[in-house]
């Protein structure tokens with residue numbers, strides 16, 4: 518039964534939560550900027566930022582005001598109508614990232630799933646029956662089954678087989694491996710890479726490696742798909758980490774700090790990748806596509 522005590526003083530344990538985490542014995546009750554306060558009054562510097570999420574900190578007055586304004590105006594509509602705010606956000610992100618259009622979703626894994634679907638459409642359009650996407654050792658792309666299959670983590674995958682096919686894992690930052698793709702090369706349609714790997718430690722791809730990948734993508738008509746879910750939204754001194762390199766991606770995926778804690782993801786596309794979806798080919802309750810684009 519629900520306890521009638523006010524939410525900020527009510528404590529239970531994790532008995533009713535699926536046991537997927539082993540949390541620290543701390544409850545946070547307040548946050549301001551980059552500081553958190555636990556319910557026993559201790560202040561903590563929020564160096565984890567909700568796992569690369571709260572780039573703008575906690576309880577910023579402007580963000581609070583924007584949320585309150587919207588909740589007083591209108592809640593959810595649906596993807597059967599135009600959504601002005603979504604159009605504005607799409608335009609803003611496309612200008613910042615030099616991309617053509619956006620598909621919004623709820624999480625990073627979903628943004629990457631969207632990218633994967635675009636890669637497969639791109640491949641099928643070229644007559645490739647079993648399209649392959651290059652992924653990297655040490656990569657983390659999310660926990661849906663397809664993204665788990667693109668992620669190099671035996672622990673995260675354990676017990677969830679069979680995995681989704683269609684990925685070719687190469688050693689991160691290894692130029693030689695790119696020269697030795699062999700028979701696989703004819704089926705490759707895209708590369709999915711974090712320019713800066715997050716979950717396997719801060720591992721930065723070398724500019725030479727990214728340039729070579731980018732050249733191979735244009736020479737072979739593969740999509741260059743950058744997972745900027747952890748590295749994007751101002752975490753490297755530019756809006757997106759790829760802007761520190763000389764790259765022109767076909768697809769960028771975003772989430773985490775995009776919403777500062779509000780669950781939102783986005784897949785941005787440019788050029789040929791931006792016209793692969795057609796009405797009805799992809800969607801979800803909260804995605805709100807503008808079907809006329």
Ligand SMILES: Cc1ncc(COP(=O)(O)O)c(C=O)c1O
Pocket residue numbers: 568624625626627629657658659660711715716744745746747748772773
């Ligand atoms: C690089 C990268 N891609 C994808 C994801 C998955 O994002 P989400 O947890 O929002 O599904 C993460 C999450 O840590 C990530 O770091």
